[in-house]
Each structure stands twice: as C-alpha cells, then as structure tokens.
Amino acid sequence: MSGESAFIETLRALAHHPAARGLLDDTAVLQVGSETMVLTHDMMVEGRHFLPSQSPADVAWKLVATNLSDLAAKGAEPLGVLLGYMLADGRDEFAEGLSEVLDHYGVPLLGGDTVSGGPPQAIGLTAIGRATHSPVPSRSGASVGDGLWITGQVGAAMLGFEALRDGTEEDSTTYRRPMARLAEGEALAPLVTAMMDVSDGLLLDAWRLAEASQVSLAIDSRAVPIAASEARRLDALRWGDDYELLFTLPAGTEPPVPATHIGTVEPRGFVPLFLDGEPIANHSGLGWEH
Amino acid sequence: MSGESAFIETLRALAHHPAARGLLDDTAVLQVGSETMVLTHDMMVEGRHFLPSQSPADVAWKLVATNLSDLAAKGAEPLGVLLGYMLADGRDEFAEGLSEVLDHYGVPLLGGDTVSGGPPQAIGLTAIGRATHSPVPSRSGASVGDGLWITGQVGAAMLGFEALRDGTEEDSTTYRRPMARLAEGEALAPLVTAMMDVSDGLLLDAWRLAEASQVSLAIDSRAVPIAASEARRLDALRWGDDYELLFTLPAGTEPPVPATHIGTVEPRGFVPLFLDGEPIANHSGLGWEH
Numbered sequence: 352m353s354g355e356s357a358f359i360e361t362l363r364a365l366a367h368h369p370a371a372r373g374l375l376d377d378t379a380v381l382q383v384g385s386e387t388m389v390l391t392h393d394m395m396v397e398g399r400h401f402l403p404s405q406s407p408a409d410v411a412w413k414l415v416a417t418n419l420s421d422l423a424a425k426g427a428e429p430l431g432v433l434l435g436y437m438l439a440d441g442r443d444e445f446a447e448g449l450s451e452v453l454d455h456y457g458v459p460l461l462g463g464d465t466v467s468g469g470p471p472q473a474i475g476l477t478a479i480g481r482a483t484h485s486p487v488p489s490r491s492g493a494s495v496g497d498g499l500w501i502t503g504q505v506g507a508a509m510l511g512f513e514a515l516r517d518g519t520e521e522d523s524t525t526y527r528r529p530m531a532r533l534a535e536g537e538a539l540a541p542l543v544t545a546m547m548d549v550s551d552g553l554l555l556d557a558w559r560l561a562e563a564s565q566v567s568l569a570i571d572s573r574a575v576p577i578a579a580s581e582a583r584r585l586d587a588l589r590w591g592d593d594y595e596l597l598f599t600l601p602a603g604t605e606p607p608v609p610a611t612h613i614g615t616v617e618p619r620g621f622v623p624l625f626l627d628g629e630p631i632a633n634h635s636g637l638g639w640e641h
Numbered sequence: 642m643s644g645e646s647a648f649i650e651t652l653r654a655l656a657h658h659p660a661a662r663g664l665l666d667d668t669a670v671l672q673v674g675s676e677t678m679v680l681t682h683d684m685m686v687e688g689r690h691f692l693p694s695q696s697p698a699d700v701a702w703k704l705v706a707t708n709l710s711d712l713a714a715k716g717a718e719p720l721g722v723l724l725g726y727m728l729a730d731g732r733d734e735f736a737e738g739l740s741e742v743l744d745h746y747g748v749p750l751l752g753g754d755t756v757s758g759g760p761p762q763a764i765g766l767t768a769i770g771r772a773t774h775s776p777v778p779s780r781s782g783a784s785v786g787d788g789l790w791i792t793g794q795v796g797a798a799m800l801g802f803e804a805l806r807d808g809t810e811e812d813s814t815t816y817r818r819p820m821a822r823l824a825e826g827e828a829l830a831p832l833v834t835a836m837m838d839v840s841d842g843l844l845l846d847a848w849r850l851a852e853a854s855q856v857s858l859a860i861d862s863r864a865v866p867i868a869a870s871e872a873r874r875l876d877a878l879r880w881g882d883d884y885e886l887l888f889t890l891p892a893g894t895e896p897p898v899p900a901t902h903i904g905t906v907e908p909r910g911f912v913p914l915f916l917d918g919e920p921i922a923n924h925s926g927l928g929w930e931h
Contacts, residue, residue, distance in 0.1 A: 358755070361736035362724070365743060365750040379751035381721060383771055384676045390751060392767055394725035396758030431671060435684035435725065435765040438648070446651035453655060460655040461669035461680060464765075465648070468686030473763035475725040475754075477682055481673055 378421045380487050387482035389427035391418050397439075397471035407441035408448025409527040410474070415452040417550065418478035419531035420594040424548040425487050426540025427480030429456060429533065434463035435475035456533070484540035488598075493545040493564035497599040499614035500606055502535050505553050505595060506587025507578035525578075529594045535608040539598055542607070546598040551591040552638020554624065554631070557614075560597065561623035569625040570614040589638055668711045670777050677772035679717035681708050687729075687761035697731035698738025699817040700764070705742040707840065708768035709821035710884040714838040715777050716830025717770030719746060719823065724753035725765035746823070774830035778888075783835040783854035787889040789904035790896055792825050795843050795885060796877025797868035815868075819884045825898040829888055832897070836888040841881040842928020844914065847904075848921070850887060851913035859915040860904035879928050 379390040393414065397403055401410045415432060422429050432453070436445070453460060461479070493499075511526025513519075532548070539546060545564055549556045553575065561568045577587040599616055600606060617625070624631040631637065669680040683704065685691055691700045705722060712719050722743070726735070743750060751769070783789075801816025803809075822838070829836060835854055839846045843865065851858045867877040889906055890896060907915070914921040921927065 358728070358732040358736055361733065361740075362726070362750065362753075362755070365736070365740055377752060379721070379723065381751060381769070383673070383678065383720065386674045386676050388673065388678070388769075390721075390723060390767075390769065392723040392725055392753045392765070394727065394754045394756045394763075394765060396727065396756050396763075399756065399758050430673060431669070431680075433669065433680060433682040433767055434652070435682050436652070437684065437686065437763060442648040443651065446648055446655070449652075450655055460652065461671060462667060463652075463682045464684045465652070466684045466686050466689065466763075468689050468761055468763060471758055473684075473686075473727060473756075473758060473765075475682070475684060475763075475765035477680075477723055477767040479671070479678075479680065479769075 378425055380425070380482070387485055387487060389422055389425045389480040389482055389487065390477065391421040392475065392477045393418050394473060394475045396473045407445035408451070411445045411448035412452040412528045414474060414476045415449065416529045416531050417594065418476050419456060419533060420529070420548045420550065422478055422480040423531045423533045423536035424546050424596060425480070425482060426484050426536045427482050428537065429458045429478060429480045431459045431461035431479050433461055433477040436463065436465045437469050437472045437474060438465055438467055439469060439472040456531070483537050488540050488543050488546040490545055490547050490560045490563035493560060493566050493599040493616045495566060495616055495618050496602050497544050497616040498602060498612050499568055499570065499599055499616060500610045501549070501553070501575065501595050501597050501613055502532055502608065502610045503595040504576035504578045505549065505593045506583065506590060508592035509587060509590035510579055526592060529592060531594060532596045535596055538607045539596065542600055542604055543598040544601065546596060549591070549593050549595045549597050552589045553597065554588050554626070555634055555638025556597055558624050558634045558637055565619055567617045567620040567623055567625060568614055569617050572627050574611060574613045576611050591638055668715055670715070670772070677775055677777060679712055679715045679770040679772055679777065680767065681711040682765060682767045683708050684763060684765045686763050697735035698741070701735045701738035702742040702818045704764060704766045705739065706819045706821050707884065708766050709746060709823060710838045710840065712768055712770040713821045713823045713826035714836050714886060715770070715772060716774050716826045717772050718827065719748045719768060719770045721749045721751035721769050723751055723767040726753065726755045727759050727762045727764060728755055728757055729759060729762040746821070773827050778830050778833050778836040780835055780837050780850045780853035783850060783856050783889040783906045785856060785906055785908050786892050787834050787906040788892060788902050789858055789860065789889055789906060790900045791839070791843070791865065791885050791887050791903055792822055792898065792900045793883070793885040794866035794868045795839065795883045796873065796880060798882035799877060799880035800869055816882060819882060821884060822886045825886055828897045829886065832890055832894055833888040834891065836886060839881070839883050839885045839887050842879045843887065844878050844916070845924055845928025846887055848914050848924045848927055855909055857907045857910040857913055857915060858904055859907050862917050864901060864903045866901050881928055
C-alpha cells in the first residue's frame with residue numbers, strides 16, 4: 352500500500368499547479384475566462400466497483416449519478432459527460448441505462464472513446480459542470496460554531512445492497528440507481544461554509560471534512576435520519592453509496608432545502624470526530640476506503 | 642463486430658444532443674457562456690494500445706500527447722487533464738513520464754481517479770482546452786478547390802516502432818514520445834476550412850476527412866514528405882502515430898507554419914480518395930482501424 356500512496360502523492364504534487372485548485376481523487380475547479388468549470392473523473396472496474404452479475408444498465412446509471420453527485424457538492428450545473436467504455440457483453444443494456452440517466456438529468460453525452468480489452472472491464476466517466484456560485488464550496492471552509500447538516504437519510508443504499516445480495520423482495524433502487532442532489536447543491540452553494548457528498552459513509556466523509564477544515568465535528572448519532580431499523584443505526588452511519596449532501600452552515604442560518612441538523616463544528620480537538628461525545632480515534636472502520 | 646457497431650451507433654445517437662456538437666470517438670466542442678471549450682477523452686489498454694514491456698513513462702507521454710494532439714487539431718489551447726489510473730507496476734515511472742509531458746506542454750493535472758483492478762491495466766485521460774478561434778475547425782468543412790496540406794512528415798513513428806521491435810540503434814523517439822502540434826493548430830485555426838490530426842495513418846485519416854466533408858481528396862503520394870526511404874513510401878502513408886496536422890486551405894492561401902501541399906479537394910466522386918489519380922475503393926488496409 353505504501354507504493355500506492357507514494358504514487359498518489361506524486362500525482363497530487365503534479366496537481367499542485369497554480370491554474371488548478373483540484374486534487375486527484377477530488378473534484379477539480381478551473382477558471383476559464385469569466386466561467387468557473389467543475390470537473391470530475393471516476394473509473395469503475397468490474398469485480399471492484401461492480402460485479403459481472405450486476406445489470407449493465409444499473410452500472411451506467413451509477414457511474415453517471417456518482418459523478419454528477421460530485422458536481423452537486425460543488426453547486427455546479429452539469430453540462431455534459433465524456434465516456435471511456437471498454438467493450439464487453441451487455442453493451443446494449445449499458446447504453447440503455449446511460450440513456451435513461453442522461454435523460455433523467457438532461458445531460459448530454461459529449462464524446463469519449465470505446466476500446467477493446469479486458470476482462471476485467473474498466474469504464475471511465477468525466478463529468479463537466481459550470482459553477483453556479485463563486486467561491487465554489489469546498490470541504491475546507493467549516494468554521495467553529497457552524498451547524499452540521501445532511502440532506503435526506505442514510506442507510507437506504509445499505510438495505511438495497513443487502514436486498515440484492517440476499518435476493519429478497521426489498522427495494523434495492525437506492526443502491527442500484529442513486530440520485531445526485533443537484534438542485535439541493537445549487538440552492539445550498541451560496542450559503543454553506545463547507546460541503547461534500549456522502550459517498551463512502553457519513554462518519555468517514557465527516558472525518559474528511561473535519562480534516563480538510565482543520566476543525567472537529569461533534570455528531571449526534573440519534574439526530575441522523577436513517578432508512579434502517581434502530582438496531583442498524585451505526586451500520587447506516589458507516590455505509591456509503593447514499594450520495595446525500597453533508598454541509599456546514601453558520602449558526603442561525605436555515606437551509607433552503609429539506610435537511611437535518613446533526614451536529615456542530617468545534618475547535619480542533621485531539622481527534623477530528625466526536626460521536627455522541629465520544630472521540631473517534633482513527634478512521635479505520637468508519638466507512639469504505641478505496 | 643456488428644454488435645460493437647450497434648453499440649457505438651447507440652452512443653452516437655445519445656451524443657446527438659443540441660448542447661453538443663461532438664460525437665463519441667471524436668473531440669467535443671462545448672459552448673460555456675462566452676467560452677468555447679474543447680474536450681477529448683482517450684482510454685489505453687495494456688496489450689492493445691501499449692505492451693507490458695513498454696516504458697510506463699513513454700505510455701504516460703503518449704497518452705497525454707495524443708489527447709493534446711486532438712486539441713491541436715481544433716486550434717485549442719490546453720487548460721488541463723484529468724487522469725483515470727488503474728494501479729499497476731511501474732507507477733513511479735508512469736508518474737515521472739506524466740510529469741515530463743505535462744511540464745513540456747505547461748499543462749496541469751487537474752484531478753482524476755486511481756483504482757485497483759486488472760490486469761490488463763486500463764488508463765484514461767481527459768484533456769480540456771479552450772478554443773482560440775471560432776468557429777472551431779472540424780473535419781467537415783473542406784470545399785472543392787481547396788488545397789490539402791500536411792505539417793511535418795510521416796513515417797517517423799513507423800521507423801521508431803520498428804527500431805523498438807527489432808532492438809536496433811535507430812531513434813524511436815517519434816514513436817515513443819510523439820509531439821502535439823499545438824502552436825501550429827492555433828496558427829492554422831483561423832485559416833483552415835477543415836483540419837484533423839493524423840493518428841491512424843495519412844490515407845485513412847484523409848478518407849475520413851473526405852467522408853466528413855462529402856468531397857473527394859486527390860493526393861499526390863510523391864509530394865508527401867516522408868521520414869522513411871523511398872521504398873517505404875506507401876507504408877509511411879498508411880502508418881499512424883505521427884500526429885501531424887492534415888488540413889485544407891482555400892486556393893491561394895499559404896499556411897503560416899511549415900507545411901507541404903499534398904493534394905486538392907475535388908467534387909465528390911464515386912470514391913472519397915484518389916491516390917496519384919487512382920481511385921481508392923475502400924478503406925481497409927489504409928491505416929489502423931480500432
């Protein structure tokens with residue numbers, strides 16, 4: 352793993368160019384004339400990010416929705432996507448799911464590349480957006496005294512995954528076809544001090560927000576709306592794939608969209624995260640690290 | 642192959658969105674406020690587009706340079722790249738080559754994604770540019786009476802590939818580390834009626850330009866500057882990877898950069914391409930189709 356880290360550090364160093372405020376594995380913000388562009392790229396690999404047994408239409412939906420979710424966290428309006436598609440079985444179903452998700456969000460496929468190769472199949476997607484508010488929200492702006500908020504609820508994707516895995520009748524839509532909170536992100540962008548989407552688990556992503564902002568976050572676990580039973584509350588807080596927006600607002604500011612107050616921003620303590628007053632000593636086990 | 646074609650047709654249909662003038666496997670042009678963005682995405686797969694034995698630094702160079710060449714053909718100034726990197730051996734060498742090519746062109750790495758998976762390794766790159774001239778040059782604007790021109794010479798990449806393959810002392814730089822004709826593309830953009838880069842072979846790419854413009858091109862094979870011996874002239878015309886710019890200019894217009902007049906644009910005949918007066922009946926064998 353240290354080899355990987357060194358490589359990622361090298362790439363991060365390359366990304367520290369004055370023209371760019373983005374970093375690898377994060378969303379890039381690029382000023383072009385009077386416009387502020389927001390750019391994100393994700394790669395999904397068969398067997399890692401999706402299973403060969405999964406519906407290619409659902410894979411296409413998730414690939415697009417998760418990239419659009421990155422734009423939502425920046426309050427950006429999506430302008431289009433570029434696709435890198437390694438040809439494989441299920442290509443018609445993939446194109447169908449792609450068509451559905453692009454229609455749903457009114458986003459065009461601008462171009463891309465199709466290649467032979469694999470297995471495993473690898474698919475890349477670049478989403479291009481335009482910031483609707485400047486400065487563009489980041490993870491690093493949370494201030495002591497701010498409130499911590501989240502849209503929607505967490506745990507629905509977990510239940511969807513388990514329904515699929517166990518072949519039950521429960522609804523798996525939230526896991527298979529997540530929604531990007533684009534309208535909410537745009538409405539929140541002018542108000543938030545920090546914002547990100549919850550892709551890898553509420554606790555892990557909150558940890559990252561705290562680290563980026565150099566503050567501590569105190570979360571009231573019972574305040575977090577969950578889609579699961581009370582017995583699964585901690586699981587729901589650790590599960591990812593919900594793509595809700597996690598954000599901080601100055602005290603007294605009410606969000607213009609449905610959201611729940613789940614904690615507060617505190618001075619940087621000896622750990623970045625407190626759950627119900629208990630310090631969280633390290634981030635292993637808080638969510639999905641990849 | 643018909644399955645692949647149907648898929649690509651489906652993706653092409655998706656790309657026919659009013660907001661987009663680009664098509665899959667081609668460069669996308671996107672109007673954002675007062676700015677015209679040019680976007681391209683390429684994926685390279687180990688064993689298809691590069692060999693496991695190839696230097697990862699050279700792979701990085703080629704991935705970036707070929708995407709920048711797509712921008713050059715649009716007269717676009719590169720603003721940055723996003724990388725989708727599947728972790729594999731040789732990552733430090735890859736990062737080094739990436740650093741070299743980005744430094745060479747003064748282009749920042751804006752962001753991207755690193756994933757586990759493979760083999761085979763798949764690597765994707767998205768290049769973002771800003772058009773320096775509007776309308777942005779395309780393949781489809783060649784008019785009857787225009788002259789057909791090319792920058793530089795063809796065949797050097799072929800010789801470089803053969804030197805590598807045969808382990809000779811010949812210089813393989815042009816094959817391993819192609820150059821994107823960015824300055825030339827920018828200078829030519831206001832003047833050309835059509836422009837593209839020669840990536841898959843002069844004859845095949847000229848065929849595509851003729852098809853897109855609905856004209857025929859008459860090429861004088863002896864006029865084409867080649868890096869190879871006279872005996873290899875036809876091979877050089879069919880080989881790709883040279884990344885020179887192929888373009889059409891109105892009769893009487895001289896190019897502002899070093900280039901060679903190699904033919905003329907004629908009314909659409911029964912074939913799109915005539916070589917030394919001989920009709921080329923189909924495009925198989927003209928270059929590298931993938």
